[in-house]
Amino acid sequence: MATLLMPCISRFLASPHLRPALNGHGTTSDFIRVSKSINHVVPRLWARITSAQAASRAVENDLQGYWKHVYICNSGRERQVEFLPFIVEDSKIGYIHPKFLKHLRRFPEVFIVRDDVVNGMSKGWVTLHELLQTPQLRTDAIGVVLLSLEMEGLIPGWRNEHYPVVISFGGRSLFSLERAAVPFFGIKAYGVHMNGYVQVDGEKHLWVAKRSATKQTFPGMLDHLVAGGQSEGIGCKENLLKECDEEAAIPAFLAEKATAVGAVSYEQIKGEAFKRDVLFCYDLELPADFQPSNKDGEVESFELVPVAEVAEIIRTSQRYKPNCALVVIDFLFRNGYIHPDQPGYLQLLQSLRSGECQ
Amino acid sequence: MATLLMPCISRFLASPHLRPALNGHGTTSDFIRVSKSINHVVPRLWARITSAQAASRAVENDLQGYWKHVYICNSGRERQVEFLPFIVEDSKIGYIHPKFLKHLRRFPEVFIVRDDVVNGMSKGWVTLHELLQTPQLRTDAIGVVLLSLEMEGLIPGWRNEHYPVVISFGGRSLFSLERAAVPFFGIKAYGVHMNGYVQVDGEKHLWVAKRSATKQTFPGMLDHLVAGGQSEGIGCKENLLKECDEEAAIPAFLAEKATAVGAVSYEQIKGEAFKRDVLFCYDLELPADFQPSNKDGEVESFELVPVAEVAEIIRTSQRYKPNCALVVIDFLFRNGYIHPDQPGYLQLLQSLRSGECQ
Numbered sequence: 001m002a003t004l005l006m007p008c009i010s011r012f013l014a015s016p017h018l019r020p021a022l023n024g025h026g027t028t029s030d031f032i033r034v035s036k037s038i039n040h041v042v043p044r045l046w047a048r049i050t051s052a053q054a055a056s057r058a059v060e061n062d063l064q065g066y067w068k069h070v071y072i073c074n075s076g077r078e079r080q081v082e083f084l085p086f087i088v089e090d091s092k093i094g095y096i097h098p099k100f101l102k103h104l105r106r107f108p109e110v111f112i113v114r115d116d117v118v119n120g121m122s123k124g125w126v127t128l129h130e131l132l133q134t135p136q137l138r139t140d141a142i143g144v145v146l147l148s149l150e151m152e153g154l155i156p157g158w159r160n161e162h163y164p165v166v167i168s169f170g171g172r173s174l175f176s177l178e179r180a181a182v183p184f185f186g187i188k189a190y191g192v193h194m195n196g197y198v199q200v201d202g203e204k205h206l207w208v209a210k211r212s213a214t215k216q217t218f219p220g221m222l223d224h225l226v227a228g229g230q231s232e233g234i235g236c237k238e239n240l241l242k243e244c245d246e247e248a249a250i251p252a253f254l255a256e257k258a259t260a261v262g263a264v265s266y267e268q269i270k271g272e273a274f275k276r277d278v279l280f281c282y283d284l285e286l287p288a289d290f291q292p293s294n295k296d297g298e299v300e301s302f303e304l305v306p307v308a309e310v311a312e313i314i315r316t317s318q319r320y321k322p323n324c325a326l327v328v329i330d331f332l333f334r335n336g337y338i339h340p341d342q343p344g345y346l347q348l349l350q351s352l353r354s355g356e357c358q
Numbered sequence: 359m360a361t362l363l364m365p366c367i368s369r370f371l372a373s374p375h376l377r378p379a380l381n382g383h384g385t386t387s388d389f390i391r392v393s394k395s396i397n398h399v400v401p402r403l404w405a406r407i408t409s410a411q412a413a414s415r416a417v418e419n420d421l422q423g424y425w426k427h428v429y430i431c432n433s434g435r436e437r438q439v440e441f442l443p444f445i446v447e448d449s450k451i452g453y454i455h456p457k458f459l460k461h462l463r464r465f466p467e468v469f470i471v472r473d474d475v476v477n478g479m480s481k482g483w484v485t486l487h488e489l490l491q492t493p494q495l496r497t498d499a500i501g502v503v504l505l506s507l508e509m510e511g512l513i514p515g516w517r518n519e520h521y522p523v524v525i526s527f528g529g530r531s532l533f534s535l536e537r538a539a540v541p542f543f544g545i546k547a548y549g550v551h552m553n554g555y556v557q558v559d560g561e562k563h564l565w566v567a568k569r570s571a572t573k574q575t576f577p578g579m580l581d582h583l584v585a586g587g588q589s590e591g592i593g594c595k596e597n598l599l600k601e602c603d604e605e606a607a608i609p610a611f612l613a614e615k616a617t618a619v620g621a622v623s624y625e626q627i628k629g630e631a632f633k634r635d636v637l638f639c640y641d642l643e644l645p646a647d648f649q650p651s652n653k654d655g656e657v658e659s660f661e662l663v664p665v666a667e668v669a670e671i672i673r674t675s676q677r678y679k680p681n682c683a684l685v686v687i688d689f690l691f692r693n694g695y696i697h698p699d700q701p702g703y704l705q706l707l708q709s710l711r712s713g714e715c716q
């Protein structure tokens with residue numbers, strides 16, 4: 001699907017209407033209106049409406065503003081041809097860039113590189129040594145290589161978190177590896193992401209988190225309520241409940257009402273790293289008197305915002321962390337804020353699963 | 359996407375677990391339990407639970423029962439290679455089978471057939487005569503051809519309904535043609551489909567329609583509440599409101615609360631006909647005291663059924679009209695009745711858009 005969607009994405013991105021959105025980067029004065037009809041109104045931390053956003057309401061039938069988030073999440077995909085497939089048990093489980101591969105070539109007892117050249121084009125691939133027949137042997141051998149590379153500073157952001165490698169989600173693990181190394185092998189990664197909403201006078205409001213200004217990734221950007229990577233040995237719902245507690249202090253008796261609602265996916269290349277993410281989406285309706293609070297210091301504040309306002313923020317700015325914007329856009333699709341009488345509906349819907357979604 | 363999904367569908371269909379489901383055809387004794395907590399309980403028209411279904415609850419974590427509907431909707435797709443592309447304004451807008459094409463060859467002032475043979479394989483295509491430069495000229499010329507073929511009995515089920523041909527939904531119409539002819543040209547067709555639900559004691563129930571025993575297509579099968587083809591000159595929501603009135607006597611003030619929630623798609627080949635359908639999905643929450651009634655004689659009766667029971671009917675029988683089953687499966691995904699901790703979640707989710715969804 002990924003390859004076939006590229007012309008569709010390219011066509012939209014070539015649109016002159018989209019250019020201003022892609023060139024603009026949002027401002028700190030983007031508007032979030034806090035509902036006055038609920039009890040736990042917090043100060044208007046995040047600014048006031050801009051004239052640009054007011055003007056944009058005139059073209060609210062225009063879906064192109066949403067595309068910039070799809071574009072950002074899938075940026076660099078045209079460079080996929082530079083990467084060599086990583087093949088294990090006859091399945092293409094990932095992609096490795098030649099620059100990263102040169103480090104792996106130093107370990108021929110673990111990684112085998114085939115350098116076939118067909119019609120002048122490199123058609124090589126990477127696989128594991130034939131003696132590495134079991135998941136445990138592979139995990140151990142790759143683990144030694146990765147530790148060595150990490151000590152050389154070649155794998156930043158080490159997390160001590162083991163990540164299973166599967167052909168499709170829920171399938172048998174072929175081996176596991178340190179999570180920080182996953183993008184260098186172009187291996188699919190899975191996560192759980194949750195929108196928390198409240199019904200206020202019959203209108204849905206979304207809880208919006210503002211990420212801490214000191215957070216390493218996407219500081220100060222907007223986020224939905226809860227998200228987390230899907231590691232080895234834990235179910236999706238179980239993981240979500242854990243993240244609900246850590247990220248928003250949602251007690252288990254509430255969190256377990258979270259509903260699975262679908263998935264989004266994207267593929268992004270930055271330098272030698274190839275991220276191939278699938279995010280399982282959940283919704284949770286929260287009581288009006290519930291106030292989320294963050295335990296791990298990664299969120300500066302939470303605000304409850306009418307969904308239509310969230311839609312406008314996403315459509316007209318880049319204040320949202322891009323992959324979380326996809327999860328919110330999926331919410332907008334499922335709740336009628338984006339509808340088929342708007343031109344480009346199906347292409348945008350399809351684009352939310354631009355990455356291999358298995 | 360279509361082509362890439364085929365291995366996935368094939369893999370699931372090859373599963374030994376699925377075989378019994380595909381071979382069974384449901385029985386009239388499939389179970390629909392009528393909720394006792396609502397006022398308008400109708401007689402248990404549609405039968406009692408079978409031992410087979412009771413047994414199936416033991417494996418309710420198994421998603422493979424849903425696949426038979428995807429399979430049926432996409433049956434015959436492996437024969438796409440037999441069809442010649444139909445190209446207008448440099449875009450592939452459809453597919454025509456050689457057997458139907460032989461009739462079109464009699465009209466060289468309208469249809470131009472290119473019969474290139476490359477490496478022994480037919481690589482031909484069909485296009486329109488170069489003089490047919492405008493939508494009106496094309497519509498008129500093709501209309502004359504189709505009327506002629508209809509009089510020869512080659513296009514059954516003539517509807518006197520004009521169908522726009524677009525490259526992507528909402529785009530400029532290249533021409534329009536009689537709806538009955540659409541599958542013979544492999545042109546994408548669009549429809550609006552709506553699930554009607556009621557909250558009873560915090561549990562969602564779906565309105566299930568039983569199609570009339572005298573209906574030409576899929577007589578006696580189960581259906582969701584409202585559906586209709588998307589013709590020329592009407593918006594999706596406007597069309598849905600019209601169908602809500604005709605098919606279930608839902609007044610406009612209720613129907614306009616229907617919410618767009620996404621789309622499903624499939625591609626099916628039967629003989630010379632190639633159906634490429636995209637169905638826009640809507641949900642409508644109805645008040646507990648609303649009773650749908652059918653105006654056009656196409657529905658025998660309606661029953662309100664807990665969603666979990668609908669899920670079981672779909673998973674364990676073929677009583678549902680297949681494309682409507684996809685729309686209900688989409689509802690199950692969006693409402694957590696199918697969730698990521700069930701093996702095969704992502705593949706099934708992806709399969710709901712097996713056809714080109716633009």
